[in-house]
Amino acid sequence: MGKVEGGMKCVKYLLFVFNFIFWLMGSFVLAVGLWLRFDPETVSLLSGDKAPDTFFIGVYILIGAGGLVMLVGFFGCCGAVRESQCLLGSFFACLLIIFGSEVAAGVFGFLNKDRIIQDVQNFYAKTYNENSNGTLILSYQKVLNCCGTIENQCPDAEKDTKDCETGIKDFFNSKLFIVGYVGIGIAGVMIIGMIFSMVLCCAIRNSREVI
Numbered sequence: 291m292g293k294v295e296g297g298m299k300c301v302k303y304l305l306f307v308f309n310f311i312f313w314l315m316g317s318f319v320l321a322v323g324l325w326l327r328f329d330p331e332t333v334s335l336l337s338g339d340k341a342p343d344t345f346f347i348g349v350y351i352l353i354g355a356g357g358l359v360m361l362v363g364f365f366g367c368c369g370a371v372r373e374s375q376c377l378l379g380s381f382f383a384c385l386l387i388i389f390g391s392e393v394a395a396g397v398f399g400f401l402n403k404d405r406i407i408q409d410v411q412n413f414y415a416k417t418y419n420e421n422s423n424g425t426l427i428l429s430y431q432k433v434l435n436c437c438g439t440i441e442n443q444c445p446d447a448e449k450d451t452k453d454c455e456t457g458i459k460d461f462f463n464s465k466l467f468i469v470g471y472v473g474i475g476i477a478g479v480m481i482i483g484m485i486f487s488m489v490l491c492c493a494i495r496n497s498r499e500v501i
Contacts, residue, residue, distance in 0.1 A: 308482065309366035309381075315476060316359025322472055323353035326465060334429040335410070335461075338417065342409035345462065348398040348469045355391040359476070362388060389480045393473065400470045407462050411455045415439050418454070430454050434461055 326332065326349045336345065366381040418427050418439055431437050434457030437444035443453055 306367055306371060309363045312366065312479070313360055313363030315479065316356050316361075316363055318356075319352060319359060319472060319476055320356030322468065323349055323356050326468065327353065331433045331461075332465065334433060335458075337429075338413065338426050340413065342406070342413055344402060344406045344409055345465070348402070348466070348473075351391055351394055351398065352469060352473060355388050355473075355476070358384065358388050358391070385480050389477050393477045397473075398469070400466070403463065403466045403470075406466065407459050410458050410462060414454055414458060418442070430457070434458065 327346065332345075336342070362381060362384040365384075414427075414430055417424065419442070421427065422438075431454065434454055436452050436454040436457035437447040438453050440453050440455050444451070
């Protein structure tokens, strides 16, 4: 099998380094996704029987994409070292799939931000009106340091205590921005990986034709 030489050899090792970094970023994305899914504060707010699960959809996409990024990064390293068109072709195809998943997670986080927050606020308001001293309501008040709703504030709350609907908005805004920025940021990095893999595949094919 012909080996790539000169500048293409440099591209080969750059692709290997990139894939190792890519693998590390996959680990980071997976860790962020698992943290968002199993964060005790988030789980306590969305643990009710009728709690909205829209927030977790974007998180699940992030977890799946992170795990796939780690796997693809590993095969990308193997493909770069062995100069295997098959592995690099598979790497490129998987990058396209992950790229779409990460963009979907990012867009989902940004476009559905208001809807997710509204669903959680409605769920809290309904639960609060049914039982203002329930375990779930107390969890909201403890995690968000809030009390009551905009229309039905706690009479014995301190003067600077915010209502829980405002607390919900602030809390989930920060979480959803993490989903959005991580998803779109990783997608941008993938574009570089696709360019490297295309260049190296072309170099390997040309070297075989020369041989």
